[in-house]
Amino acid sequence: MTGPAPARRARRHDPERRDRLVATALDVIAERGVAGTSHRAVAAAADVPLGSLTYHFASLTELLAAAFTRHVDTVAARFDARMRAAPDRAAAMEALVGHLTGDLLASGRDLVLAVELYAAAARDPALRAVTQDWMSRSRRSLERHLDPVTAREVDALVEGLVLHSALSTDPMDAGQIRSALLRLAG
Amino acid sequence: MTGPAPARRARRHDPERRDRLVATALDVIAERGVAGTSHRAVAAAADVPLGSLTYHFASLTELLAAAFTRHVDTVAARFDARMRAAPDRAAAMEALVGHLTGDLLASGRDLVLAVELYAAAARDPALRAVTQDWMSRSRRSLERHLDPVTAREVDALVEGLVLHSALSTDPMDAGQIRSALLRLAG
DNA sequence: CGCTCATAGGAACGACCGTACACATCGGCG
DNA sequence: CGCCGATGTGTACGGTCGTTCCTATGAGCG
Numbered sequence: 001m002t003g004p005a006p007a008r009r010a011r012r013h014d015p016e017r018r019d020r021l022v023a024t025a026l027d028v029i030a031e032r033g034v035a036g037t038s039h040r041a042v043a044a045a046a047d048v049p050l051g052s053l054t055y056h057f058a059s060l061t062e063l064l065a066a067a068f069t070r071h072v073d074t075v076a077a078r079f080d081a082r083m084r085a086a087p088d089r090a091a092a093m094e095a096l097v098g099h100l101t102g103d104l105l106a107s108g109r110d111l112v113l114a115v116e117l118y119a120a121a122a123r124d125p126a127l128r129a130v131t132q133d134w135m136s137r138s139r140r141s142l143e144r145h146l147d148p149v150t151a152r153e154v155d156a157l158v159e160g161l162v163l164h165s166a167l168s169t170d171p172m173d174a175g176q177i178r179s180a181l182l183r184l185a186g
Numbered sequence: 187m188t189g190p191a192p193a194r195r196a197r198r199h200d201p202e203r204r205d206r207l208v209a210t211a212l213d214v215i216a217e218r219g220v221a222g223t224s225h226r227a228v229a230a231a232a233d234v235p236l237g238s239l240t241y242h243f244a245s246l247t248e249l250l251a252a253a254f255t256r257h258v259d260t261v262a263a264r265f266d267a268r269m270r271a272a273p274d275r276a277a278a279m280e281a282l283v284g285h286l287t288g289d290l291l292a293s294g295r296d297l298v299l300a301v302e303l304y305a306a307a308a309r310d311p312a313l314r315a316v317t318q319d320w321m322s323r324s325r326r327s328l329e330r331h332l333d334p335v336t337a338r339e340v341d342a343l344v345e346g347l348v349l350h351s352a353l354s355t356d357p358m359d360a361g362q363i364r365s366a367l368l369r370l371a372g
Numbered sequence: 373c374g375c376t377c378a379t380a381g382g383a384a385c386g387a388c389c390g391t392a393c394a395c396a397t398c399g400g401c402g
Numbered sequence: 403c404g405c406c407g408a409t410g411t412g413t414a415c416g417g418t419c420g421t422t423c424c425t426a427t428g429a430g431c432g
Contacts, residue, residue, distance in 0.1 A: 011381075011427050013428080033305070033308070035220070048381090052380065054420080054422080055380075056379095119219070122297075122352060128353060155346075156347050156358075157346050159346035161342050163342075164342050167304065168318065176335075197398075197410055201409095226388080237410075238409090241410075241411095
């Protein structure tokens with residue numbers, strides 16, 4: 001018999017833990033909101049001890065900032081790829097419809113993360129820098145096909161469409177979205 | 187000499203306390219966010235004992251719902267008054283610019299409350315009903331001068347403009363806002 | 373091979389939270 | 403006037419939180 005194991009600590013070698021924690025934090029934010037995102041919640045979701053979080057991130061705010069920064073990077077890169085791939089303005093508008101209906105509004109996850117980020121950014125300057133970076137990248141992507149003034153207007157409309165979709169019981173369908181965008185930038 | 191007062195309780199007759207608590211809760215939300223709004227924070231701001239909150243509101247969620255409902259009522263009524271006062275479509279568009287630059291974007295308070303409500307509504311069905319009521323009233327006000335399809339598009343654009351203004355370092359000025367709205371519904 | 377320090381792990385502290393509850397008070401009605 | 407239920411008040415409980423701190427481990431390097 002081995003007897004009662006002397007509570008050996010199972011130390012794990014885990015060189016990419018920091019990255020994994022950022023990804024897990026995004027999942028937790030999407031599921032429970034920023035308000036429900038605690039060190040303990042992320043630790044449990046990532047299956048690491050509590051102390052590991054304060055080792056890798058100086059504060060909870062820093063963890064949130066890292067998570068939202070990664071999310072913005074992903075979405076902005078995806079959107080810029082769509083805009084880069086569009087050969088002309090008409091194709092760009094269609095790609096925009098696809099971005100809205102396909103990427104953003106499909107899962108609900110991106111929607112929720114966006115709204116959580118907006119609210120958190122309203123109070124945290126570090127997160128406001130993240131949203132400003134997002135807006136600026138988004139506008140630059142649009143400016144591949146639109147003049148700066150129109151790009152800004154379209155960007156605002158897209159933001160509003162996203163928000164309405166997140167909160168409305170009967171969100172606009174692809175056709176309504178297309179015609180709204182075309183009216184502004186057709 | 188009165189001697190050491192035997193810790194008399196200073197009971198206060200305060201028939202409108204419930205209303206005052208709702209108003210105070212809105213102030214606290216605007217200042218510290220939903221996340222920073224606790225029974226204790228509201229009690230301190232309203233100068234009432236902690237127990238008074240649980241007497242007047244069954245739960246913190248109920249208090250938040252009452253506060254946001256009141257806020258939406260105020261803003262929606264103000265907006266409808268503006269639309270009702272506009273004699274024609276052109277005046278309505280100008281009133282819309284005034285609503286945005288004057289009412290919403292001026293103080294920052296309405297901006298913050300809106301974003302806080304959006305984020306909270308994403309997770310709480312009761313609050314989602316409040317946002318849906320807001321959207322529906324807003325659209326009905328716009329429909330005094332615009333067809334339903336256009337009203338919906340304008341409503342979404344307004345939402346986006348509000349959000350961009352809340353988060354941007356260089357928000358659009360009245361002229362830019364006007365031209366964006368006119369492009370969509372001129 | 374042996375040392376060392378970045379990393380992993382676990383427990384604890386003090387603060388704040390929502391809520392429940394027992395008790396005090398008094399306006400208004402019978 | 404005398405009661406009583408609506409309202410006001412203070413305290414306590416159990417829980418979660420961010421953060422700190424000490425210890426343990428082992429990968430990489432000299």
